[in-house]
Amino acid sequence: MPRHPIVKVESIIVPGDLRLIPSYESVAKLVAQGMRNMAIAVNLAITEKTVEKYVADIYREIGIPTNSQYDQRVILARWWWNRETLRGVTNGAA
Numbered sequence: 001m002p003r004h005p006i007v008k009v010e011s012i013i014v015p016g017d018l019r020l021i022p023s024y025e026s027v028a029k030l031v032a033q034g035m036r037n038m039a040i041a042v043n044l045a046i047t048e049k050t051v052e053k054y055v056a057d058i059y060r061e062i063g064i065p066t067n068s069q070y071d072q073r074v075i076l077a078r079w080w081w082n083r084e085t086l087r088g089v090t091n092g093a094a
Helices: 022-032 037-044 048-062 072-090
Strands: 006-009 012-015
């Protein structure tokens, strides 16, 4: 039995209800909205290098392989929106 509900994104399966630390949540949300690293850095008042580190850490945390044949940012965005949909369903919002 999986520890977390799972979300299939392309051919990669990632945990559907994984909770990230608040700073990673903020970055993941902005990536999912299509923002690039510099815009995220400006928006959150952090350095672009910090954003790069957070994004790499998020990929590792949710299990997006670095050698993926798919765009990692797209996988992250799809994971974010699928997870938000799951949260809405489990919280009775849908």
